[in-house]
Amino acid sequence: MGKRRKARECVLQILFQLEFANDDLEEILKDYWAHQRVPAEVREYSEWLVKGICQHKPEIDRTIQQASRNWRLDRMATVDRNILRIAVFEMLFEKTLAPPIVIDEAIEIAKKYSGQEAGVFVNGILDGVYRNLQKINSEKK
Numbered sequence: 358m359g360k361r362r363k364a365r366e367c368v369l370q371i372l373f374q375l376e377f378a379n380d381d382l383e384e385i386l387k388d389y390w391a392h393q394r395v396p397a398e399v400r401e402y403s404e405w406l407v408k409g410i411c412q413h414k415p416e417i418d419r420t421i422q423q424a425s426r427n428w429r430l431d432r433m434a435t436v437d438r439n440i441l442r443i444a445v446f447e448m449l450f451e452k453t454l455a456p457p458i459v460i461d462e463a464i465e466i467a468k469k470y471s472g473q474e475a476g477v478f479v480n481g482i483l484d485g486v487y488r489n490l491q492k493i494n495s496e497k498k
Contacts, residue, residue, distance in 0.1 A: 363395060364402040365443055365466055371407050372439040382411060410446045417445045424485030436471045437478060444483050448490060456487045 371389055378385065386407070390400060410417060418430055421441050430438055444463035448456050460483045468476040 360396060360398050361402060362462060362466070364399045364406065365462060366470075367393065367395065367399065367403040368406045368410070368443055369436065369439055369466065369470065371403070372410065372442065373435060375411075376435050376439070382407070406443060406446060409450055410442050413446065413449070414442070417442050417449070420445050420449070420486055420489070421482060424489055425482050428482075434471060434475065437467060437475050440467050440471070440475075440479055441482055444479075445486055448483075448486060456490070460484065460487065 367389070371385060374385055374389070375382070386404060393400075395403075421438075422430055425433075433441070440463050443466075444459050447454055447459045451459070460480065463483055464476045464480050467479040
């Protein structure tokens with residue numbers, strides 16, 4: 358498994374915990390890493406993702422909601438919602454990764470943690486996000 362895939366899976370677990378705990382993010386991270394043995398690169402990328410997602414959550418959620426006409430965020434499965442947040446954050450802020458790679462990674466994680474149908478769901482939402490971002494970027498030119 359690649360380091361970024363491992364980082365995304367760690368982030369999924371951390372975000373899942375944040376859904377149910379109003380604890381301090383730094384405390385959650387400290388506790389999480391106390392029980393995980395991962396390379397420094399995985400931890401660094403994971404923390405960058407988690408902190409960025411927390412900082413930009415309203416924008417990320419708005420972006421997801423715009424692409425998911427028939428699904429409100431609060432009605433989505435917790436795992437699926439957080440996989441979408443990870444992918445959308447990367448699409449918005451990780452300029453070294455092509456969106457199709459981000460989408461493919463999200464689909465694979467969804468299949469692993471939420472099932473085949475979740476992979477289809479995540480693909481559909483992220484495809485819509487990608488199209489919306491392409492449209493916004495072309496309008497800026």
